[in-house]
Amino acid sequence: MPHQCTNCGRTFADGSKEMLSGCPDCGGNKFQFDPGGSRPAGEATGDADERTQTDADDTGRSSGATTAKAGSAATGDTTEASDDRDSGATGRVGRARETVQEWVGTDSSEASADASATSGSDGGRGDGRNDAERRSANPRSTPSQEDSAQSNARTDVVTRDELPDDPPDSADDSPAAGEDAQVAEVPDGDQPDLSELREELNNQFESIKIVSPGHYELNLMELYDRDEYIISLKEDGRYVIEVPETWRSDAE
Amino acid sequence: MGLINGLKASISRARDRLFADDEQKRIGIYGPPNAGKTTLANRIARDWTGDAVGPESHIPHETRRARRKEDVEIKRNGKSVTIDIVDTPGVTTKVDYEEFTEFDMEKEDAVRRSREATEGVAEAMHWLREDVDGVIYVLDSTEDPFTQVNTMLIGIIESRDLPVLIFANKIDLDDSTQQRIRNAFPQHETVPLSALEGDNMDEVYDKIAEYFG
Numbered sequence: 001m002p003h004q005c006t007n008c009g010r011t012f013a014d015g016s017k018e019m020l021s022g023c024p025d026c027g028g029n030k031f032q033f034d035p036g037g038s039r040p041a042g043e044a045t046g047d048a049d050e051r052t053q054t055d056a057d058d059t060g061r062s063s064g065a066t067t068a069k070a071g072s073a074a075t076g077d078t079t080e081a082s083d084d085r086d087s088g089a090t091g092r093v094g095r096a097r098e099t100v101q102e103w104v105g106t107d108s109s110e111a112s113a114d115a116s117a118t119s120g121s122d123g124g125r126g127d128g129r130n131d132a133e134r135r136s137a138n139p140r141s142t143p144s145q146e147d148s149a150q151s152n153a154r155t156d157v158v159t160r161d162e163l164p165d166d167p168p169d170s171a172d173d174s175p176a177a178g179e180d181a182q183v184a185e186v187p188d189g190d191q192p193d194l195s196e197l198r199e200e201l202n203n204q205f206e207s208i209k210i211v212s213p214g215h216y217e218l219n220l221m222e223l224y225d226r227d228e229y230i231i232s233l234k235e236d237g238r239y240v241i242e243v244p245e246t247w248r249s250d251a252e
Numbered sequence: 253m254g255l256i257n258g259l260k261a262s263i264s265r266a267r268d269r270l271f272a273d274d275e276q277k278r279i280g281i282y283g284p285p286n287a288g289k290t291t292l293a294n295r296i297a298r299d300w301t302g303d304a305v306g307p308e309s310h311i312p313h314e315t316r317r318a319r320r321k322e323d324v325e326i327k328r329n330g331k332s333v334t335i336d337i338v339d340t341p342g343v344t345t346k347v348d349y350e351e352f353t354e355f356d357m358e359k360e361d362a363v364r365r366s367r368e369a370t371e372g373v374a375e376a377m378h379w380l381r382e383d384v385d386g387v388i389y390v391l392d393s394t395e396d397p398f399t400q401v402n403t404m405l406i407g408i409i410e411s412r413d414l415p416v417l418i419f420a421n422k423i424d425l426d427d428s429t430q431q432r433i434r435n436a437f438p439q440h441e442t443v444p445l446s447a448l449e450g451d452n453m454d455e456v457y458d459k460i461a462e463y464f465g
Contacts, residue, residue: 208370214349214363216370220404223377233367 006030208233276323276334277464280384282376282409284401285312285342285369287390288421292447293339296460297321299453305339311355313369315341318379326457333465340379341372343401380408386415386464393420393428393444397436406437415463420444424451 002014007028012019022029207226209217210233233240281289293305306319321337347370352362380387387409391397409416418437420430424446434442443459445452 208374214359214366216347216366218345218347218370218373220343220345220373220377220401221408223374224381224408233371 003031003033006032276336277385278320278336278338278383279386279388279460279464280338280340280376280379281388281390282340282343282380282405283390284392284395284399285344286310287342287392287395288447289342289390290315290339292388292390292419292421292445293319293321293337295447295450295453296326296337296456297324299457300324300326305337311357312351313342313347313365313372315339316365316368316372317341318372318375326461328457328461328465331461331465333461335460335464338379338384340376341369343373343376343405344369345401347373380405380412384414386417388417388419388460389440390419390421390447391433392422393430393433394422394425397433402436406440410439416440417459417463418442419447419456421447424449 003012003016003019004010005012005019005023005026005028007030008023008026010023010025012031018024019031023031207219207222209219211217216233281293283289290306290308294308297303297305301321301324303321305321306315308314318341319339321339323334324337325332325334327333347366349359349362349366352365353359357365389402389406389409391402406416418433418440420428420433420442422428423430423444430442430444441459441463443452443456445456
């Protein structure tokens with residue numbers, strides 16, 4: 001029973017498409033998410049996050065107030081949720097709104113802490129917090145796609161959101177994390193090669209290497225060994241050299 | 253025919269140089285930038301001719317062209333030694349204009365100065381190969397003498413069998429340590445001095461007369 005219509009109380013299985021166009025019974029478009037009610041023992045964390053996303057988009061279709069309610073239900077304790085159901089929708093919604101407003105208020109200031117907590121399997125409370133956070137950050141992300149590739153699209157989003165949580169573990173495996181990791185690693189990886197290349201070039205270049213305008217490297221042995229000597233350097237990298245006297249004698 | 257003429261000219265020059273050995277020697281003053289080469293050259297030239305060789309500066313590579321002062325006659329112990337002094341640009345393996353901009357120099361001027369300094373190093377190395385009969389190697393005694401440039405230049409000078417004196421300059425400064433220079437080049441005579449203050453110049457002239465006379 002992951003989703004429940006907040007108006008009539010009808011429940012829907014996770015991934016159900018019935019609720020996408022509103023509750024078939026009462027026409028309500030406000031649902032709450034109850035991960036605790038559907039979570040089998042030992043279910044993977046990724047599934048939990050997927051459910052969270054489903055809920056996020058479901059509520060994203062409805063109003064902001066609905067968003068708050070759904071989030072609050074998710075963050076509420078299981079016992080509290082069951083109490084709400086017993087006492088009726090109105091009271092539950094009112095309390096849920098208050099709860100979520102508190103959560104959202106704290107979420108805005110604890111965004112990073114919540115993100116790191118998402119990967120943990122801390123039950124409905126953690127999922128709900130993350131849920132509310134996502135909605136506030138990215139409301140109504142893909143309303144038009146919900147009818148079709150709902151689960152897949154959300155799975156992608158979840159993956160991206162999860163990546164910053166454990167960069168040390170997934171940096172090598174995950175392509176998304178790899179982008180950032182490579183930016184940092186490429187210079188490190190190339191540094192030895194560049195220094196080797198530079199050293200090799202320094203050994204190869206003749207006499208004077210113009211690194212950049214006003215920045216020169218000189219090979220003293222080459223300068224000493226060569227017959228002609230450089231009288232002046234030109235802006236374009238050309239040299240003016242003095243031809244040895246023996247060469248001039250040949251020409252004359 | 254051109255080849256034969258060139259050969260003749262070459263032999264002629266070699267013969268001239270052979271005879272010139274009996275006459276005054278051309279002594280190159282070498283060393284890294286800011287060691288005090290021009291200050292020393294000016295000190296020697298003023299002491300014995302009354303003229304200066306070139307401007308001195310605390311900014312590196314002030315001397316960017318070799319300057320020669322001819323017929324410097326040094327009298328020691330009743331004898332006289334006449335030498336030509338060649339003040340050479342400071343030798344280095346890297347020239348970067350940014351080291352000049354630190355002295356409030358405009359970038360354009362600094363870039364030009366670095367280019368001229370590079371040309372100066374090329375000229376100094378050329379003189380070392382072609383035109384000097386002995387070397388005064390000047391080091392700043394407050395600096396570490398164990399550098400690539402010093403090792404390489406001393407090695408080149410030794411490979412040419414040129415007479416060389418090592419001058420440990422700037423002994424007037426508190427952090428001067430001439431012993432470090434002696435340790436770096438124990439195979440050569442090291443003479444401490446302050447070209448700026450004129451300290452120990454008597455020994456300097458004694459050694460010049462002894463080595464290059």
